[in-house]
Amino acid sequence: MTSDKPRSFQEIILRLQNYWADHGCAILQPYDMEVGAGTFHPATTLRSLGSKHWAAGYVQPSRRPTDGRYGENPNRLQHYYQYQVIIKPSPPDLQDLYLGSLQAIGIDMDLHDIRFVEDDWESPTLGAWGLGWEVWCDGMEVSQFTYFQQVGGYDCKPVSGELTYGLERLAMYVLGVDHVMDMPFNNPDAPIPLTYGDIFKQTEQEYSRWNFDVADTDTLLQHFKDAEAECARILDAPHIDPKTDRKIIMVHPAYDQCIKASHLFNLLDARGVISVTERQAYIGRVRTLAKLCADAFMQTEAGGAAA
């Protein structure tokens, strides 16, 4: 058991990276687009489809415009980090592996109360659902633990096990910090110690203002329509590329447009211009894109189709 406590936000991230690397995961880098959660990374959504085995871990910056609190709330942010682990097929000792990761970041199992509380996961925008829990540490939700059952409308065979750690909350807890902005980001003894607030306080304010009051809704709406159209157009293209004469199904470029549409929807939601009934319609439109991408992925090699 690792008993020495980490001292900074980044050390917790590094320990998780090392832990999951030691346990056989490919350590990937964040996806380079705005997403609402680590699940949107193609390493999870697309790779949980099909029969090929897979194991990956990565940090994913995530954006939830409606959660902006101008940097005032002790642990709500419109931009935060998730640590995501996805293993297909889910190993039988996944719960123990997960608990091992908590020990690795300095949570002493003898002093804390760890609980697995029912939380079925559903992403209407991805046409995905799974069963699992939110993991509580002393009443604090520190992770989501999900066995994927369906993604993009497809049954997951085999089933992927997905772990999502809310990094700021988890780190605040481990480091004993009451307000996220006070959390040491790097080593507090470094020549230039930086807190989370040094890095993100100002950006939280800026984005909160923009998200809630300034973002131009007409532009966002137009971008949404553009992304939607482009996604469908990409997938409509013939599978055989006339230039190289190879079968190249452009799933990932199309999926990028799906991710864009999803984030634009979140921004529109934060601006309060989407009504309850319209909401369902928008979610349905994004789901249609996700489903199209899943269909296309299943026809590719990574999706398990014969080359």
Added chain:
Amino acid sequence: MADLLLELFSEEIPARMQARAAADLKKLVTDGLVEAGLTYGGAASFATPRRLCLTIEGLLAQSPDVREERKGPRVGVPEKALQGFLRGVGLTVDQLEIRDDKKGQTYFAVIEKPGRPAGDIITEIIPKVIRNFPWPKSMRWGEGSLRWVRPLHSILCVLSADDGAEVVDFDIDGIEAANLTAGHRFHAPEWFSVNNFDQYRAELKKAYVMLDAQERADHIWEDAKNMAFAQGLEVVEDAGLLAEVAGLVEWPVVLMGDIADDFMELPTEVLQTSMREHQKFFSVRNPKSGRIEKFITVANRETADHGATILAGNQKVLFARLSDAKFFWENDLRVPLADMGAKLENVTFHNKLGTQAERVARIAALAREIADDVDANADMAEDAAKVAKADLMSEMVYEFPELQGVMGKYYAQKAGMDDAIAAACADHYSPLGPSDMVPSEPVTVAVALADKIDTLTGFWAIDEKPTGSKDPFALRRAALGVIQLVLENGVHLFIEEALRLRIQKHIISSILFSDDGKRPVETGEDIRKAKDLLSFFHDRLKVYLRDKGISHDIIDACLAMPNNDDFTLLVNRAEALQAFIKTDDGTNLLQGFKRANNILTQAEAKDRVEYSYGADVKYAETDVEKALFAALATADKAIAPAIKSEDFATAMAAMAGLRAPIDGFFEAVKINADSDIVRRNRLNLLGQIRKTMAQVADFTRIEG
């Protein structure tokens, strides 16, 4: 005799599913055993977050031998028939017996099924039960195809008798039954072997697992109460939460913590909801102030620091949660209620029924219209309706939808509005079911009625009626709500015309809203739909009254009367009628009425006239006839004004006076007199009975 112990050990089972799963396990396994001929003395099942357990005592060690005889075809029938019989019984010709029967020599099959050891039967039953277990939601994991609520890790299945215990062998998707179990995930994760239930339960207790959910719940409640009591406080009872929390722990440890002073200004409901929904904390109240001052949380383990770290962590989470709630509360208070309500313009209620704001405007207009009928101040009813749904746009209700209404009340109070308006915000959604509180504050009643009537007429106008089990807009509940509000408050509302007017408006605006824009309004569509909606109300009313002990025929007899859209009138009539029919006079009068009606119906069919007018006492030949004339005149004099003033008791009492004369009449008088004039006069006299009684109810519909 033998005892069976079964444990299905898995990853954490959702708390809400545990009790049901334990009951299902017991039923499915014991049903299977009994069906296979294995009877037993007693059985019990248990659930914890990680295990389902079943213990069966006094099980037969072996099922009894069964001998079954089946009669086959006669000897000499076509080969095909014989082969069919052989296939059915699974024997060959030489195994059959030939016996003399009434019809000659006949084949008999004697099938002897020797008893089987309990172990063999259990081996078959349990895998079947596991594979077909009725979880509300189940899942696959890894590469397997077995479904369980969460990954199933091990199965303990031991059959024990005086001479020892043995594992019942079976295997499901690679999980082999054994005699092993493990204790608490953190306190005692080691596997150990078990031979029988008593040992299992005792060893688990040592391994920090309380097997019985009731024991865990009792333990939690006792500790929580004592801890609160020691500080002069009391735990707010919450049976649902207690059951849930008992399903989240194998080794409950109760801890009490503080709520920071920062949050004492938050409404009690906000504190309670936030703590219960997010943290599964019990609220601890100061009985003197009524305020929530502390919380109780239940951990799943003991620690060296006696829970100090755990409690500190929980307090920190609560601080963050309540900071959020406070953020919403303060933001909401900055927005005037009217401005908050104005945002409803951006929310579509239904694409054919417009926005929430348009809906609110309709409700406000209707609340004003019906204010008088419910003794409410019209201005106030309209004002209340205008703000009653504003809190749907508050941040607090966005976060905690269950606080709709309650928050509106607080925001109205903070805005200095009248108490009646604040109450209407809180309570206009009620009643939400047959057992819910029914508002009685007049302004609330006006808004609640207007809200429900607008919803019902709207969906009727656009043909979105409930069908079968589908009622997505809870229209049955809304209709029942209207009925409860009207009846409990004794409101007289002639609702049919109100419904028609609303429906007419809805139809016109829905055509404007919807894409087909140009559809013409059908003539009479509003009338037809209003009648249909009224009969929907009547159906709900029948259910409502049946639950109150009023039989369906009595209701039908009253529904057939005029003004049946005034539910209060309708129910007063039905109650009085029900009471009357139960009396001796009532029962006999009903018989007399039926007799009169039968005679009349036959005579009218035969003579092709209606005997409804012109009975004249001067043609009365006998005293009993004269007495009936007199009695009818007396009754009429009493009944008409009584009905007019809705005094049904008096009307019934007046009818009771008819019983004796009618009985006497039928006893002494022959209707079909030789004289045609006398006969017609008597028939018209019967017609008079029918007419008099028809003022009260349609007695032809009453059974008996």
